[in-house]
Amino acid sequence: xxxxxxxxxxxxxxxxxxxxxxxxxxxxxxxxxxxxxxxxxxxxxxxxxxxxxxxxxxxxxxxxxxxxxxxxxxxxxxxxxxxxxxxxxxxxxxxxxxxxxxxxxxxxxxxxxxxxxxxxxxxxxxxxxxxxxxxxxxxxxxxxxxxxxxxxxxxxxxxxxxxxxxxxxxxxxxxxxxxxxxxxxxxxxxxxxxxxxxxxxxxxxxxxxxxxxxxxxxxxxxxxxxxxxxxxxxxxxx
Amino acid sequence: xxxxxxxxxxxxxxxxxxxxxxxxxxxxxxxxxxxxxxxxxxxxxxxxxxxxxxxxxxxxxxxxxxxxxxxxxxxxxxxxxxxxxxxxxxxxxxxxxxxxxxxxxxxxxxxxxxxxxxxxxxxxxxxxxxxxxxxxxxxxxxxxxxxxxxxxxxxxxxxxxxxxxxxxxxxxxxxxxxxxxxxxxxxxxxxxxxxxxxxxxxxxxxxxxxxxxxxxxxxxxxxxxxxxxxxxxxxxxxxxxxxxxxxxxxxxxxxxxxxxxxxxxxxxxxxxxxxxxxxxxxxxxxxxxxxxxxxxxxxxxxxxxxxxxxxxxxxxxxxxxxxxxxxxxxxxxxxxxxxxxxxxxxxxxxxxxxxxxxxxx
Numbered sequence: 001x002x003x004x005x006x007x008x009x010x011x012x013x014x015x016x017x018x019x020x021x022x023x024x025x026x027x028x029x030x031x032x033x034x035x036x037x038x039x040x041x042x043x044x045x046x047x048x049x050x051x052x053x054x055x056x057x058x059x060x061x062x063x064x065x066x067x068x069x070x071x072x073x074x075x076x077x078x079x080x081x082x083x084x085x086x087x088x089x090x091x092x093x094x095x096x097x098x099x100x101x102x103x104x105x106x107x108x109x110x111x112x113x114x115x116x117x118x119x120x121x122x123x124x125x126x127x128x129x130x131x132x133x134x135x136x137x138x139x140x141x142x143x144x145x146x147x148x149x150x151x152x153x154x155x156x157x158x159x160x161x162x163x164x165x166x167x168x169x170x171x172x173x174x175x176x177x178x179x180x181x182x183x184x185x186x187x188x189x190x191x192x193x194x195x196x197x198x199x200x201x202x203x204x205x206x207x208x209x210x211x212x213x214x215x216x217x218x219x220x221x222x223x224x225x226x227x228x229x230x231x232x233x234x235x236x237x238x
Numbered sequence: 239x240x241x242x243x244x245x246x247x248x249x250x251x252x253x254x255x256x257x258x259x260x261x262x263x264x265x266x267x268x269x270x271x272x273x274x275x276x277x278x279x280x281x282x283x284x285x286x287x288x289x290x291x292x293x294x295x296x297x298x299x300x301x302x303x304x305x306x307x308x309x310x311x312x313x314x315x316x317x318x319x320x321x322x323x324x325x326x327x328x329x330x331x332x333x334x335x336x337x338x339x340x341x342x343x344x345x346x347x348x349x350x351x352x353x354x355x356x357x358x359x360x361x362x363x364x365x366x367x368x369x370x371x372x373x374x375x376x377x378x379x380x381x382x383x384x385x386x387x388x389x390x391x392x393x394x395x396x397x398x399x400x401x402x403x404x405x406x407x408x409x410x411x412x413x414x415x416x417x418x419x420x421x422x423x424x425x426x427x428x429x430x431x432x433x434x435x436x437x438x439x440x441x442x443x444x445x446x447x448x449x450x451x452x453x454x455x456x457x458x459x460x461x462x463x464x465x466x467x468x469x470x471x472x473x474x475x476x477x478x479x480x481x482x483x484x485x486x487x488x489x490x491x492x493x494x495x496x497x498x499x500x501x502x503x504x505x506x507x508x509x510x511x512x513x514x515x516x517x518x519x520x521x522x523x524x525x526x527x528x529x530x531x532x533x534x535x536x537x538x539x540x541x542x543x544x545x546x547x548x549x550x551x552x553x554x555x556x557x558x559x560x561x562x563x564x565x566x567x568x569x570x571x572x573x574x575x576x577x578x579x580x581x582x583x584x585x586x587x588x589x590x591x592x593x594x595x596x597x598x599x
Contacts, residue, residue, distance in 0.1 A: 135350075135352070137348060137350055137352040138352050138354060140314055140348075140352065141346070141348060141352035142365075142369070143314060143341070144312050144314060144341060144344070144345075144346040144423075145341065145342060145346075145365065145366040145369050145370075145413075145417075146337075146338040146339060146340075146341035146342040146366075146369055146370065147338070147369045148338060151368075151369055155354075155365065155368065155369075156354065159354070159356040159357070160354060160355060160356050162356060233356075236397065237355045237356060237397045237398070237399045
């Protein structure tokens with residue numbers, strides 16, 4: 001209704017081209033779903049790789065359960081290198097890899113490769129921070145009961161850090177919403193592509209506006225969801 | 239019922255393995271912490287033996303090395319030198335996997351409880367059984383037994399965040415006992431608790447020791463803890479064991495300054511200056527200020543009264559109390575004896591004959 005009202009009253013917003021309401025709805029909803037799809041899958045894949053890396057970063061530290069200083073140092077450096085590459089450069093750098101995995105580098109599926117890879121080191125650091133919050137006493141208690149490293153990771157570290165880990169997932173997803181829009185500019189699909197092709201290149205300011213509104217709602221939604229789940233995990237314990 | 243059967247089981251088990259009395263033997267244990275700038279000596283050639291079934295206390299000021307010592311016993315700290323035997327097995331020589339199995343037989347409780355906040359009381363007690371891969375049905379039954387033992391059956395579904403300190407430590411104790419350990423290590427387990435709660439936890443430890451015949455090794459900086467539950471005690475100072483023995487003999491006859499200061503923290507023997515020499519001393523007579531300690535049955539006999547009658551001296555009582563060291567009455571009197579010098583010596587000899595410890599102040 002809002003869009004229809006704008007269409008009738010402010011035709012200037014659409015610049016040179018006239019746009020039909022039904023076309024707009026179809027385009028926007030498709031792009032929204034593409035963005036959600038990209039972000040959800042990329043976040044999930046980033047955790048599949050980033051979570052173990054984060055665990056390794058923490059547990060290989062000096063004095064920790066799997067102390068291994070060379071591994072810890074090397075991993076830390078690699079993660080820092082990847083984190084210092086700006087995403088827009090990273091997008092271009094991984095094109096050969098994307099082609100290898102997906103077969104092309106345009107579209108939703110193709111953009112999941114750079115999105116996931118860019119998020120992995122970020123996730124690893126977030127997980128590391130969450131796990132470091134856990135008191136050493138809990139690990140010591142588990143060790144005193146004869147727990148092995150795997151048991152300590154799966155039964156102590158991860159469950160105890162769960163509220164903080166959940167917040168980390170929300171932060172990652174929110175970052176990926178932003179990154180996905182950036183990927184959209186180079187043909188990644190989703191709201192980014194929509195905003196760029198129609199909103200920018202064809203001067204359809206309304207499309208740009210709607211895209212921004214949807215992104216804001218999406219980010220808010222993810223944050224609220226993350227906060228709620230984390231709060232629930234904490235509340236249960238009190 | 240459960241306690242009785244468990245106790246039998248434990249006894250049979252302990253009997254079968256070893257006849258020698260020592261359950262834990264610590265030999266020439268040295269621990270040096272290496273920091274980038276310096277070496278810190280935490281334990282210096284400690285040799286110690288803990289008997290089966292006793293409650294052994296290690297007391298020391300913070301930084302004395304007691305925490306390191308107890309952590310070496312289950313290898314949470316790796317000794318720099320020396321060896322430790324628990325129930326005949328050399329803990330310090332075990333491979334990782336064997337060590338993990340052996341740790342399941344050494345329970346440990348902590349000052350800050352170290353319960354998992356993401357698990358209920360029930361699941362916290364279940365935790366060591368999961369680690370030991372005890373079949374689920376059996377493990378659940380065991381958790382209920384343990385919660386009953388520590389008096390927390392009604393809190394099974396509660397999270398640790400909702401418990402008081404004393405209740406948290408009870409969960410800690412239940413958890414430490416889950417795999418039927420031979421030894422219970424207590425790392426300042428009552429230091430974060432108020433005096434009443436401390437007493438109730440100490441009583442629980444005493445019950446566990448008696449009924450399940452579990453050897454307890456505890457470290458503390460609080461002489462009250464030693465006084466209430468320990469059979470034997472070692473005093474650690476500056477990374478070394480400076481005194482070791484029966485708690486009662488330590489109380490009545492401490493040989494080091496540090497031991498005396500620990501005892502003074504629970505048994506008051508410092509008499510205010512203005513109370514001394516208040517009596518008028520007749521000409522030709524002298525006074526002696528003495529501290530008399532009574533242990534056990536002599537605390538109930540009228541020895542002082544018979545001394546006064548026998549030697550005809552005057553006695554001024556400056557201070558007196560009767561306390562308990564574990565379960566034995568332990569009394570302290572500070573007396574001012576007034577009389578002829580020779581008679582006073584005889585009177586004191588009389589008291590010594592009757593088995594009282596006398597210290598001239």
